[in-house]
Amino acid sequence: MKAVRFFGLKDVRVVNDQEKPVPTGDEVLLKIGGAGVCHSDLHIIDEGTVSGVVFTLGHENAGWIEAMGPAVKGYKKGDAVLVYGPWGxxxxxxxxxxSENYCDHQSEMAFGGGLGLNGGMAEYLLVPSSRLLVPIYDLDPVIAAPLTDAALTPYSAIKRSLHKLMSDEFVVVIGVGGLGHVALQILRAMTGATVIACDITPDRLEFARSLGAAYAINSKDSDAAEQIKKITGIKKAKVVLDFVGATSTIELGAKVVSLNGDLTIIGLGGGKFSYNMMGLPFGVNMSNPYWGSRTELMEVVGLARQKKIHIEIEKYPLDQAVEVYDKLRNGKIKGRAVLIP
Ligand code: NAD
Ligand code: ZN
Incomplete structure (x- = not known):
């Protein structure tokens, strides 16, 4: 079968020599409907965040059950499911x-399919346990695949701060890409807070406004923090969600977060933050959440089935994976690209 294989630093190729796996025990073989293309893959491909292993990429996967090991109960061939990504x-x-995203054994294990083990940018994916499947009922697996990360990760990050996101508060979202554009919709669906979005191009700022941001600021502007504080007034932003994680965005977040606020860094941009007692307001919770839990993924499916959130999809054939990564690298994907085998 065809698959998008990671061979090492800056070496990704589409091959057609992979065996179709056969499930045993509690394993499930999925016919892939779609596999989302996440910026985290670029950290693997360009920066070597996973090294020393050759594997099939794709950690945002959805499809239809093709075959099951004899121990699998409660599913049948053809059921449409998402694959929960962090395999603990x-x-x-x-x-x-x-919460397999925080499995005690994470340091000893590969992080999951597409992150060191074979993932879903292929015609079929072998899922190691039926526990990792979430049914999507009437949703289309092609459209739903990115719910597993582009929606689950911001959902879980926002849930940590839900009690702070009241109608008189401000929330800043930095980076309106695959994750950020869903974060805006989750904030609109689940909170009353006023949303201030930041990105670096006019079209992304317009995109943010179309998804419910009340304000959109170019974070490249040297006075971006002042522009945000002009909107919030002296109270500043109760929550900052940074989907970039570069030094400049973390510093921006630290300037605009309020006393007793949350500075949540989701982006893996390799930024540094130098703590200084006077550089961060008192009471701030700074955190770096990773992905989300299996039951949170079920809640995300609920939001999608109620049409409270959707992913803006660009569909591409699996064969074009290398070109699609190039587009993502150059900021040319709006929303999320999904590869279709
Ligand atoms: P993406 O490429 O789709 O979107 C990134 C967005 O950030 C783009 O719109 C880009 O224009 C914008 N941007 C870049 N630099 C900026 C800056 N300085 N200020 C404001 N905006 C800026 O990426 P994505 O797939 O949404 O992933 C975002 C980040 O989140 C990546 O680093 C990814 O690895 C990480 N991630 C983390 C987790 C986690 O569990 N913590 C999960 C998935 C992805
Ligand atoms: Zn575990």
């Missing part, structure tokens, strides 16, 4: 609580 040990306390 399944046994430790965080995994039992469905």
């Amino acid at each position: 040990c399944g046994h430790c306390k965080p995994c039992q609580l469905s």
Whole structure:
């Protein structure tokens, strides 16, 4: 079968020599409907955040059940499902609580399909356990695939701060790409806070306004922090969600976050932050959440089925994976690209 393989730093190729896997035990073989193209893949491809292994990329996967091992119960061939991405040990306390994104054994394991193990940019994906599937009922797997990360990650990050996102508060979203454009919709659906979006191009700022941001600021402007504080007034932003994670965006967040606020860094942009007692307001929670839990993915599916959130999709054939990564690298994908085998 065809697959998009990572061979090492800056070496991704579409091949047609992979065996179609056969599921045993509790394993499930999925016929892939779509696989989302995440910026995290570029950190792997260009920066080598996963090294020393050759594998199939794609950690945002959805499709239809093709075959099951004899231990799988409760599913049938043809069921449409999402694949929960962070594959934990399944046994430790965080995994039992469905938070496999914080599995005790993460440091000893590959992070999941497409992140060191074979992922879903292929015709078929072998999922190691039926526990990792989330049914999507009437949703189309092609459109739904990015819910597994582009929606789940911001959803989980926003849930941590939900009690702070009241109608008299401001929230700043930095980076209106794959994750950020869904964050704006989740904030609109679940909170009353006024949204201030930041990005670096006029079309992304316009995109943010179309998705419910009350204000859109170019974070390249040297006075971006002052522009934000002009909107919030002295109270500043109760929550900052940084989907870039560069030094400049973390510093921007630190300037605009309020006393007792949340500065949440989701982007893996390799930024540095130098703590200084006077450089961060008192009471700020600074955190770097990773992905979300299995039950949160079920809640995300609920939001999508109610049409409260959607992913802006650009569809491409699997064969074009290398070109699509190039487009993402150059900021040419609006919303999320999905590869279709
Ligand atoms: P993307 O490429 O789709 O979007 C990035 C957006 O940020 C683009 O709109 C771009 O114009 C904008 N941007 C770039 N530099 C900026 C700046 N200085 N100020 C404001 N905006 C800027 O990327 P994505 O797939 O949404 O991923 C975003 C980040 O989140 C990546 O670093 C990715 O690796 C990371 N990520 C983290 C997790 C997690 O669990 N923590 C999960 C998935 C992705
Ligand atoms: Zn575990």
